[in-house]
Amino acid sequence: MKVLVPVKRVIDYNVKVRVKADQTGVDLANVKMSMNPFDEISVEEAVKLKEKGKATEVVAISVGPQQASETIRTALAMGADRGILVKTDGDVEPLAVAKIFKAICEAEQPGLVILGKQAIDDDSNQTGQMLAALLGWPQGTFAHKLELADGSANIEREIDGGLQTVEVKLPAIMTTDLRLNTPRYASLPNIMKAKKKPIDEKTPADYGVDTAPRLKVLKVTEPPKRQAGVKVKTVSELLDKLKNEAGVI
Amino acid sequence: MASLVIAEHDNKVLKDATAKTVSAATQLGGPVHVLVAGSGCGAVAEAAAKLAGVEKVLLADAPLYAKLVAEPVAELILSLAGNYDAILAPATTNGKNYLPRVAARLDVPQISEILKVVSPDTFERPIYAGNAIQTVQAPAGKKVITVRTTAFKAAEATGSAAVENVAAAADPGLSKFVGEELSKSERPELTSAKIIISGGRGMQSGDNFHLLEKIADRLHAAVGASRAAVDAGFVPNDYQVGQTGKVVAPELYIAVGISGAIQHLAGMKDSKVIAAINKDEEAPIFQVADYGLVADLFKAIPEMDEELAKLGY
Numbered sequence: 219m220k221v222l223v224p225v226k227r228v229i230d231y232n233v234k235v236r237v238k239a240d241q242t243g244v245d246l247a248n249v250k251m252s253m254n255p256f257d258e259i260s261v262e263e264a265v266k267l268k269e270k271g272k273a274t275e276v277v278a279i280s281v282g283p284q285q286a287s288e289t290i291r292t293a294l295a296m297g298a299d300r301g302i303l304v305k306t307d308g309d310v311e312p313l314a315v316a317k318i319f320k321a322i323c324e325a326e327q328p329g330l331v332i333l334g335k336q337a338i339d340d341d342s343n344q345t346g347q348m349l350a351a352l353l354g355w356p357q358g359t360f361a362h363k364l365e366l367a368d369g370s371a372n373i374e375r376e377i378d379g380g381l382q383t384v385e386v387k388l389p390a391i392m393t394t395d396l397r398l399n400t401p402r403y404a405s406l407p408n409i410m411k412a413k414k415k416p417i418d419e420k421t422p423a424d425y426g427v428d429t430a431p432r433l434k435v436l437k438v439t440e441p442p443k444r445q446a447g448v449k450v451k452t453v454s455e456l457l458d459k460l461k462n463e464a465g466v467i
Numbered sequence: 468m469a470s471l472v473i474a475e476h477d478n479k480v481l482k483d484a485t486a487k488t489v490s491a492a493t494q495l496g497g498p499v500h501v502l503v504a505g506s507g508c509g510a511v512a513e514a515a516a517k518l519a520g521v522e523k524v525l526l527a528d529a530p531l532y533a534k535l536v537a538e539p540v541a542e543l544i545l546s547l548a549g550n551y552d553a554i555l556a557p558a559t560t561n562g563k564n565y566l567p568r569v570a571a572r573l574d575v576p577q578i579s580e581i582l583k584v585v586s587p588d589t590f591e592r593p594i595y596a597g598n599a600i601q602t603v604q605a606p607a608g609k610k611v612i613t614v615r616t617t618a619f620k621a622a623e624a625t626g627s628a629a630v631e632n633v634a635a636a637a638d639p640g641l642s643k644f645v646g647e648e649l650s651k652s653e654r655p656e657l658t659s660a661k662i663i664i665s666g667g668r669g670m671q672s673g674d675n676f677h678l679l680e681k682i683a684d685r686l687h688a689a690v691g692a693s694r695a696a697v698d699a700g701f702v703p704n705d706y707q708v709g710q711t712g713k714v715v716a717p718e719l720y721i722a723v724g725i726s727g728a729i730q731h732l733a734g735m736k737d738s739k740v741i742a743a744i745n746k747d748e749e750a751p752i753f754q755v756a757d758y759g760l761v762a763d764l765f766k767a768i769p770e771m772d773e774e775l776a777k778l779g780y
């Protein structure tokens with residue numbers, strides 16, 4: 219079974235983002251970029267499947283600028299076999315990304331596609347579900363645990379009330395949550411090896427997908443700022459403030 | 468401009484998230500219908516019918532919908548979508564699961580986690596863990612929207628809409644519910660509690676969370692946690708507050724042994740009052756806290772328990 223793993227190049231999770239003064243977006247100039255943390259979890263899960271002999275090949279795919287090939291290289295260094303970069307400039311909405319992935323799935327015929335549940339830049343939480351719908355495949359979102367069987371998979375999911383397990387027929391889409399695994403660091407020898415692994419370069423047009431945004435971003439602004447309050451010295455002072463000043467207990 | 472709101476419930480009780488989504492839907496201007504999909508969920512439909520602003524409740528009562536599994540629920544919504552200009556669901560793990568399937572099949576973008584209805588086609592939504600707010604305008608055509616429920620007031624139970632049965636849609640037969648492990652608690656739910664006390668890595672163990680539970684019981688509060696506390700196995704995953712967990716906005720949020728990473732702040736910084744207890748006076752949580760106490764939590768929390776007892780809580 220082939221496993222596809224989409225990976226997105228995003229602002230590093232440690233960076234404090236700044237909104238641009240002209241309100242057109244956030245400032246990404248000279249900012250550290252990394253693989254979306256949830257996608258690291260996806261790559262780890264796929265590579266583990268390969269190590270257990272359950273996956274035959276792991277293909278890392280990305281829609282993004284030329285530099286997204288570095289993100290694919292990271293996936294290759296973690297153990298993916300080859301990559302596909304679909305080159306675009308500018309923001310591509312989840313629906314268009316899902317359409318590109320659908321076309322790749324039709325060409326590659328994977329048994330499982332593992333995506334992150336959300337990208338930490340646009341926080342949309344849509345692409346995996348959209349891809350599943352476009353393909354007419356089932357989905358196991360917010361995965362906490364994966365158990366593969368013959369022709370199906372049991373996916374335990376993190377939900378608001380706790381955990382839920384669904385059985386999905388394969389091929390299927392899975393989106394990863396934080397507790398699925400702990401992604402490995404790529405070793406130096408594997409980083410060297412990854413340099414020789416192939417990355418195919420494509421464009422959205424190769425898949426007949428129009429990536430023009432459908433939503434119009436009118437502006438991007440800063441959220442209201444919270445002011446730091448006061449320091450209290452004792453527990454009883456804290457309770458007094460909460461009771462008599464704020465009136466919340 | 469008619470809207471369809473997908474109800475959040477557990478087949479017995481209509482969740483507050485629905486009432487908040489209804490109030491977002493009424494701001495779109497047209498009539499609002501609510502779809503209750505579930506199994507043995509008649510009481511939920513009755514409750515939805517009482518929400519102010521709701522004109523009609525559609526009830527799809529079938530075993531297939533008992534657990535709101537995404538594939539059949541999305542088919543059901545699609546079977547009704549022709550009658551509506553907008554489809555809204557709360558941004559719960561259910562809404563986030565089924566709604567993008569609906570959007571993709573309708574070939575429209577989904578607008579995730581709206582904070583505000585600026586006009587019937589323009590919305591505010593958070594990006595980058597809420598460190599930026601995007602104002603987006605949807606194209607002509609159907610709008611598919613998830614609603615961040617902390618940003619909207621619940622519609623009141625002053626209405627009396629009719630309940631109409633609708634037929635189940637065909638089961639796509641792709642997936643099935645196998646089982647669940649739900650956290651049981653007598654305390655209020657995180658997303659509707661007026662007071663939340665959350666613990667972080669500083670708690671050191673799951674056992675130590677009992678210290679927080681004692682306070683929670685005195686204050687009728689819910690207990691939450693940071694990702695670090697969940698990852699360490701102190702508490703279950705559904706306790707996680709933050710960018711990638713639950714977003715909460717109680718009257719009072721007490722952060723105990725939590726440093727205040729941006730991903731955690733994303734889930735609680737809209738709380739009315741924030742109190743923080745941390746032994747590190749430089750902890751970033753103090754930059755958003757109304758009341759900060761620099762102290763060892765293992766001294767401060769037992770002391771708080773005693774003081775509250777004295778005050779009669």
Ligand SMILES: Cc1cc2nc3c(=O)[nH]c(=O)nc-3n(C[C@H](O)[C@H](O)[C@H](O)COP(=O)(O)OP(=O)(O)OC[C@H]3O[C@@H](n4cnc5c(N)ncnc54)[C@H](O)[C@@H]3O)c2cc1C
Binds near residue numbers: 667712762
């Ligand atoms: C993709 C991604 C998503 C994430 N999503 C979330 C999310 O949704 N929610 C979330 O919370 N995090 C999230 N995180 C993690 C986040 O970045 C932080 O790592 C996490 O919030 C830290 O948790 P903490 O504050 O409990 O731990 P730490 O940062 O380790 O802080 C522990 C604090 O406890 C204090 N402390 C220790 N002992 C005591 C004591 N005895 N008395 C008083 N104080 C004490 C310390 O001074 C310290 O400030 C995410 C990270 C990533 C990469």
